Amino acid sequence: MELPELTILARQMKDELVGKQISEVKIANPKCLNMPFKQFVKAIIGRTIKSVANKGKWLFIELDLDYFLLFNPGMGVDIIHFETSNQLPEKVHIKFTLNDQTGFSVRVWWFCYLHLVRKNKLIEHKLTGKLGISPLDKRFTLNLFKSLLIKRRSNIKSFLLDQKNIAGIGNVYIQDILYNAKLHPKRKIPSLSATEIEALYASMKSVLKESIELGGLAYERNFYGEKGGYGKKQFKIAYKPDNPCPICQTPIQKIKTGSTSSFICSNCQPLNVKNGEATN
Numbered sequence: 034m035e036l037p038e039l040t041i042l043a044r045q046m047k048d049e050l051v052g053k054q055i056s057e058v059k060i061a062n063p064k065c066l067n068m069p070f071k072q073f074v075k076a077i078i079g080r081t082i083k084s085v086a087n088k089g090k091w092l093f094i095e096l097d098l099d100y101f102l103l104f105n106p107g108m109g110v111d112i113i114h115f116e117t118s119n120q121l122p123e124k125v126h127i128k129f130t131l132n133d134q135t136g137f138s139v140r141v142w143w144f145c146y147l148h149l150v151r152k153n154k155l156i157e158h159k160l161t162g163k164l165g166i167s168p169l170d171k172r173f174t175l176n177l178f179k180s181l182l183i184k185r186r187s188n189i190k191s192f193l194l195d196q197k198n199i200a201g202i203g204n205v206y207i208q209d210i211l212y213n214a215k216l217h218p219k220r221k222i223p224s225l226s227a228t229e230i231e232a233l234y235a236s237m238k239s240v241l242k243e244s245i246e247l248g249g250l251a252y253e254r255n256f257y258g259e260k261g262g263y264g265k266k267q268f269k270i271a272y273k274p275d276n277p278c279p280i281c282q283t284p285i286q287k288i289k290t291g292s293t294s295s296f297i298c299s300n301c302q303p304l305n306v307k308n309g310e311a312t313n
């Protein structure tokens with residue numbers, strides 16, 4: 034789950050949940066909480082949901098009395114709305130019931146975080162306090178992007194995946210984002226030309242926006258349990274090892290880049306660039 038899926042989820046949750054009161058909460062594994070379960074329940078029962086938004090890969094559920102419920106889906110989750118609690122899917126890890134008997138259930142693939150934080154403590158929250166700007170935020174201009182890259186020495190892929198720099202891109206969308214900009218994931222930031230930075234900026238926006246328009250990734254579900262429409266057909270090189278590059282037909286390679294895997298066309302995304310001429 035990356036920025037498009039979380040953006041869609043936050044919009045749908047906002048539509049369904051705002052103005053409703055939390056009347057019951059069930060949590061199978063309280064390890065996801067930042068406080069003992071009893072304390073969490075005491076604080077959260079009776080709270081009214083005021084707003085839902087996402088910041089990068091985190092959901093921010095704003096409650097009355099200046100509380101925020103912060104949720105991170107980890108490797109992935111199904112957060113599904115229910116009309117009455119007898120429609121619940123079988124294996125549910127977290128369940129919120131609201132005062133009109135609707136609510137939502139959470140099924141976690143691996144782990145998740147569900148932290149209750151007071152508004153005045155948000156800035157100190159370790160996992161979200163330092164999140165970078167969303168690439169779809171209106172304030173994320175080309176000039177701002179350029180300013181974030183100044184004096185940075187790392188490779189471009191690890192920079193983009195670091196949620197403190199820019200929040201919301203993960204190892205799925207990054208593949209085609211870099212491919213569109215013809216950038217090898219290991220290119221060092223100081224080696225990027227102005228044209229390449231502009232191409233990267235445009236690619237980030239276009240890939241993420243297209244996915245939102247299509248409802249997010251085809252293997253992820255939205256708040257109504259429906260799968261998205263962004264899948265194999267939309268991916269250019271992501272998760273397509275040995276397929277031909279759509280531009281030059283070179284077989285797509287899967288390579289290791291630090292702790293992540295990358296899919297690249299070695300011809301379109303050369304690692305070494307000298308005097309404006311690409312060499313492999």
Ligand SMILES: [Zn+2]
Pocket residue numbers: 278279280281282283298299300301302
């Ligand atoms: Zn190619």
